[in-house]
Amino acid sequence: MGPGQAPGEGEESVRLLVDAMREFAIFTLDPMGRIASWNTGGAWIVGYERDEIVGRHFSVLYSPDEVATRTPSRVLQSVIETGKSDEEGWHVRKDGSLFWANLMIAAIRDDSGQLRGFGKVTRDLTERRKLEESLREKNAAMERALLAKDRFLATMSHELRTPLNAILGYTGTMLMRLPGPLNAEQEKQLRTVQLGARHLLSLINDLLDLAKINAGSIDLRREPVSIRAVVEEVVTTLRPFAASKGIELSADVPAGEPTIRTDRRALSQILLNLANNACKFTERGGVRIEAVADPIDGRVSAFQVKDSGIGIRAEDQARLFQPFVQVGREDGGDRNGSGLGLHLSQRLAELLGGRIEFSSDFGRGSCITLTLGGD
Ligand SMILES: Nc1ncnc2c1ncn2[C@@H]1O[C@H](COP(=O)(O)OP(=O)(O)OP(=O)(O)O)[C@@H](O)[C@H]1O
Ligand SMILES: [Mg+2]
The missing domain is CATH 3.30.565.10 (Histidine kinase-like ATPase, C-terminal domain)
Structure with a gap:
């Protein structure tokens, strides 16, 4: 490190820093798209050691389908035109398995604007994607369950109300002594039946209302x-x-x-x-x-x-x-x-x-x- 140079700014320090970033594959491409440098993160994420991959075209990271449809060259072309590209997509590991990655590429130009190559930073987002997918699935399942619950409540409430109305109707007429006289004990027991049935009916009505509110189908008219x-x-x-x-x-x-x-x-x-x-x-x-x-x-x-x-x-x-x-x-x-x-x-x-x-x-x-x- 020369005098006046801040610690950690030398090229060696930058190389060490890049190498230490294991969560990121950080590498450079020459203007033709051939891999020129490769960090430890690249070995970790993609599987190739430095000397196995330096010199090869970066399309080795793409699936044969994408190579056939010329995705790698289209990506480079768009980076040349716009300066950079920041997307998510699939990449292929050395063993052929796929991983979902954040694929950032930037053009590297010298002071005269001449294209010197590309810098590429790739991060493996497979776990995050899996997590997002399973969260999405869980949310969807939960929504389905809630909907099923509300539908169940709506039908059940209806089914429960019909017999309850019969119970309430007949206890009412019996208490009015329409079918005949009642003794004190019968009246007391019938009142208990009536109270219980009323309570049940109001509970069912509340549950039905709540199900309707949750399903967004309550009809309010101002x-x-x-x-x-x-x-x-x-x-x-x-x-x-x-x-x-x-x-x-x-x-x-x-x-x-x-x-x-x-x-x-x-x-x-x-x-x-x-x-x-x-x-x-x-x-x-x-x-x-x-x-x-x-x-x-x-x-x-x-x-x-x-x-x-x-x-x-x-x-x-x-x-x-x-x-x-x-x-x-x-x-x-x-x-x-x-x-x-x-x-x-x-x-x-x-x-x-x-x-x-x-x-x-x-x-x-x-x-x-x-x-x-x-x-
Ligand atoms: N005016 C009040 N004074 C004291 N406590 C109250 C009063 N209003 C509500 N509460 C308390 O709030 C609770 C909830 O009231 P809420 O109306 O939701 O249920 P509930 O009356 O017990 O049953 P439900 O209304 O479903 O028949 C009551 O159980 C009671 O503990
Ligand atoms: Mg109450």
């Missing part, structure tokens, strides 16, 4: 929806439940006939689940459903369901939107459910351009806000 009508429907549905627990259920809708542009069924499904949760997890006090009007234009774009129930710990809040997650079942009480309600409600809210958020004071109550997007 139209002006009467807020008062939806809120009253929810209150009417849940009043017997609230009454049976001795808690108050009330609603607050701004004066007049406020409407909101959204899907009616989805909105009432979300509110019903939020208010049902609120009643379920409240033992004292009450539950209130409020339609929140914008202070400036007076339009309603949000709903709040407030309760004075057990509350939700801050650390549990995000988790509750996952399917089948429930917390706080330890203290008894009526805690029927499968943990799908909030997940489904959040998915529906998102499809309607909105979201559901919690704010809760653990042990004192919760306030769940549903915001709906505009058009």
Whole structure:
């Protein structure tokens, strides 16, 4: 190394560096495409030792098919025209096996622009390609499985609902004593059957909705929806439940006939689940459903369901939107459910351009806000 020369810049150092790069076959070609230098990486990846390959045309790296269709000379021609080529393709090892490689070639020219040869860097990407292929296959298999699951759920839900409706229908008429009198024990048992069947039906309906959302086939139609009508429907549905627990259920809708542009069924499904949760997890006090009007234009774009129930710990809040997650079942009480309600409600809210958020004071109550997007 001469004086004033930085360490590692000499030609010898560069040769050593190139040789040390075993993951890359780095070599040069003369202007005719004959191999002029060859590094250890070349021996590792392609299999030829230096003295076996130097002097041979670089088309030995291509398959006979590609040589026949003149790929090697076309590659060189394009490098001469554009300066370099950076592609991926197959190369042939000394033993005849193929490997997938990143094939970079650059033209080497002297100061006068005269072509002196080519530099070529080749990296074996076979493993990466295999990995990518197997990932692609796994993804495709997963997608097929998910689709099959959703299709299965959709058919099964339908098949399950028919007999369930028969069970619910006949328990209903028996409880109304249409076929004849019932003694106290029969009535008690029939009520248990009815409760179980109702629970099963709502679970099946939730699963079917979720399958539809996942399959992208849920049908949401936005139209002006009467807020008062939806809120009253929810209150009417849940009043017997609230009454049976001795808690108050009330609603607050701004004066007049406020409407909101959204899907009616989805909105009432979300509110019903939020208010049902609120009643379920409240033992004292009450539950209130409020339609929140914008202070400036007076339009309603949000709903709040407030309760004075057990509350939700801050650390549990995000988790509750996952399917089948429930917390706080330890203290008894009526805690029927499968943990799908909030997940489904959040998915529906998102499809309607909105979201559901919690704010809760653990042990004192919760306030769940549903915001709906505009058009
Ligand atoms: N207002 C609330 N107060 C306290 N905990 C709540 C409230 N709302 C929801 N939770 C908690 O979130 C969990 C998930 O609610 P989600 O509606 O998803 O399921 P679920 O009501 O248990 O069952 P499902 O709605 O499927 O019948 C509940 O089990 C409960 O632990
Ligand atoms: Mg619920």
